[in-house]
Amino acid sequence: MDAHERFTEWSKAQGVEINAIAPHRFPGRGLGIVAKKGFKKGETLLKVPISALRTINTVPTPISESIGSITTHGLLAAELCLDTSSDREPWNAVLPTMEFFLQSIPFMWDSKLQSHLPDVAKTLLSQQKTKMAVDWAAVSEAFPEVAYDDYVHRWLIVNTRTFYYLDPKIKKKPARDDCMALNPFADYFNHAATGCGVSFSSQGYTVTASQPIKAGSEIYISYGTHSNDFLLTEYGFLMTSNKWDEIPLDAYILPLLSTKQKGRLEEDGFLGKYVLDKETVCYRTQVALRMVCLPLRRWERFVEGMDDEESDQEVVDECLVKVLREYRRDAAEKVKKIQGLKSGISSQRKTLSERWKQIGALLDIHIDTIEF
C-alpha cells in the first residue's frame, strides 16, 4: 500500500466519505483528484466532517499558549512542525515536500528573480514576507528548537492548502485571514477557473459535481476568481488559459496625468485601479484616458453619462494603443532579460518568463483589436 492509499484509508477512518474519486499524479500539477466513474451533475464526490480538520481548535494547548498571539496561519504551521504524534502521520506523509515549493513558489526564489516579477505579484510577495516574518518571530521565540527552513516549509503548506473555515460554535467572527482550516483529502483538488461546488456547513465540507464528469478525468475545484499573478504568488502555478486573468495599467496611465487631473479623478473616485482582461479595458481606464486626451468639459459629459461613448472613442483608442504598446515593449524586454539571467533554477526562470509572455499576449489582443 503506498502513502496515498494509506492516507485514503486513514481519511475514511476519520469519517471522510470518498465517492469513487482518488488521488492521481498529473504532470505539471503534482497530485490531483481523478474520477473513478462517471458522475451526474449534483452527485456528491466528497464529504469531510469538521472533526477531521486541523483548525485553531485542534492545536494542542501547550503549543498555542506558549506562542500566545499569532495568526491562525502561523499557528497551524507551528503545529505541523511540532506534531510528533502518530495521529495524523498518514496525512503528514502525503503533504508536499520543500523541493516542491522550491520549484514553484516565488517566496522561495532568488531575490534577483523575485525583482523581475510583475508588480501585482511583487506586492503580494512582499505582504507574504511580512506575514511570515511576524509569525516566525512569535514561533521562534516560544520554540527556539524549530528550524527556520522547517517552519517556512509548513507555512507554505498552510498557504497553499487551507480552506475557508468558520468555527460553527464561535460567536464573534474572526478576521477573514484567520478563517482557515487544513482539510484532509479535499486538499488534493487542483484549481480550475470553474470547478465543482464546495459547500461548508456546521457538518463540514461537501464537494459536488457542478456538471457531468467523465470517468478518468481530473476533477477540479475553484480557489477563487484569481489572476495568474495571484495564482503564481500564492499557489506557485500559472494557468495557460485563465478567464479571470487581468493586468494592471496604473504604471502606464498615471504618469500621463497632471497633478490637477489626478486630483479631479480622485474627487470623482476614478484614480487608479486601471485593469485590462482578455475581453475588456475597464471603465475606469476609459475614464482616465479621456482625462488624458479630451478637453475637461467633454470628460465631464462622459462621466455624467451625457456623451455618446462612440464619438471620442477613436481618439481615446489612439491614446490607449500607445499605452499598450509601451507596456508590450517592456514585457518583451523582461522576457529577454530573464532569458539572460543565471539566478535561480531554470524551471523558475521559465515560469517567470512565461508570465511576461502571457502579459504580452493579453496586450496583443487589445492592440490588434484597435489597430485592425
Ligand SMILES: C[S@@+](CC[C@H](N)C(=O)[O-])C[C@H]1O[C@@H](n2cnc3c(N)ncnc32)[C@H](O)[C@@H]1O
Ligand atoms: C491544494 S493543493 C492541490 C494538490 C497538489 N497538486 C498536490 O500535489 O498535493 C494546491 C497546489 O496544487 C498545485 N495546483 C493546483 N491547481 C493547479 C493547476 N491548475 N495547475 C498546476 N498546479 C496546480 C499548486 O502547486 C498548488 O499550490
